[in-house]
Amino acid sequence: MGTPESVGRERAFRDWLIDRLSLYLQRSRNDIAVNVPFAEYGLDSVAALSLFGDIEDEFGFYLEPTVAWDHPTVAALAAFLAEQSDPATAGSL
Template sequence: MPSDTISTWLRERVAFYVECEPAEIDPDVKLVEIGLDSVFAMSLSGDIEDEFGVLVEPTVAWDHPTVNALAGYLRGVVT
């Protein structure tokens, strides 16, 4: 799956959780700095599993702390 598709989806999900527009999400800023808290991070991991059909740790958003880092990780595990 193309990285830009994953990045776009991630920006949309993060924007949903922090209640802003996807264009406002800087893909190189740490998710915690954008306002993603631990509850939303766990929800995001569930969303990733549902959307891409892969199992991820609940800490995936902390292990890969930016949209770009998370998209890079997912690009490696999504077939």
């Protein structure tokens, strides 16, 4: 398990991602499960690029398009973003 800071970052990213998906998919936040693949919600490549644009605008991260395939759920993407935002372990997005 990560440090309290990394857990907090991951939770913040997860909540933000759920909010964005809720908006894109026009569903309640409660209808977004963190371990369901984006594709099962009907999030296509165009919507994924929009999501990544929002991430770049909000957090200053540039994400390669393959990140959505490598981290295809809210939980996986939030963990990745939290890891990348940690100054101690940050790598190249």
